[in-house]
Each structure stands twice: as structure tokens, then as C-alpha cells.
Amino acid sequence: MRRGFYIGRFQPYHMGHHLVLEQISREVDEIIVGIGTAQISHTVTDPFTAGERIAMIYGALRELGRWFYIIPLPDINRNAVWVSHVKSMTPPFEVVYSNNPLVVELFTEAGMEVRRPPMYRREMYSGTVIRKLMIDGGDWKHLVPEAVAKVIEEIKGVERLRNISRKDFA
DSSP: OEEEEEOHHHHHHTTHHHHHHHHHHTOOSSSEEEESTTTTSSSSOOOOHHHHHHHHHHHHGGGGGGGEEEEOOOOOHHHHHHHHHHHHHOOOOOOEEEEOHHHHHHHHTTTOOEOOOOOOOTTTSHHHHHHHHHHHHOOGGGGGGHHHHHHHHHHTHHHHHHHHHHOHHH
16 A cells, blocks of 8 residues: 655645646555645635635545545644654655645655656646635636535635735725
């Protein structure tokens, strides 16, 4: 049995993440999905709670036919011990998938196998782009799996994002 680890903020989980996880699911038997910056929510860059992101990811991944662990990982703000922190919060894994330079560096320094999965249509499949479309009233639903759009609608995520993105009135 081979287990892989993939981390992201997933604000929100989108088709780029989904395509990467589809590829990873062909390489390993189980995947640990780490929800980074799990302690932050209700900000323009991180509008969704860890629980909401778990619901999004779970709904989207059920169709891939692999075993997934979805684990919230709060920031500890100490990069030198972050890999140990991650390992203490997750089942054991053999390979890390990431394109984040810091994540790659930290796991490489720790002696782990790190693979850089291809990025799919990054100009479109980007949390920043999707959140901006939500705020501006643009068409964003085709950029996320259907299960994710349902969770965002259920929690009134677009309204939340628009409200927290407003400027203070003085």
C-alpha cells in the first residue's frame, strides 16, 4: 500500500485541485488531503472554515474511487518543525505532492520523496480568480466541482465573501 500527501488551502477547492487529485489517485492507493491554514476563515483570502472545506472536498472526491483522509492542519508558524507537525497530524505517507516552493523545500530537507504534479489551467483554476468572480458577480461555478458549488450555496459563501470584502464606512 502506498499513501500520498497533498496540501492546499482550498479556498475554494476547484477543478485544478480536482484534476491533480485524479492524477495522484492513479499513482497511490490512498491520499491524505491536508487543509492548510485550517484555523483561518472569514477573510477575503480565506473565506471558508476548515469544516466547510472538508465538506467541499469530501463531496468532490467521492467519485474518484480511492480512500481519502481529509485533515485540517493549522499553521504553527515555525517552518523548521512544520514537517514534524504535519506527520504528527496525519497517517504515515511515502510521497508528497506539491508545487509550493516552501512545502517542496521542507519535505525535501526532511528526506521525503516529493513530486510536482502538473498544474492545470492556472490562469483559470485559481482560488484568487474564483473568489474575485464571486465578489464581482461573475460566472464561477464551472470552475469548481458541482459538489463544491452546492456547499458554497448552502453556506451562503458568496454572500459572506461579498460582505467581508466591503470597505469600512466612516
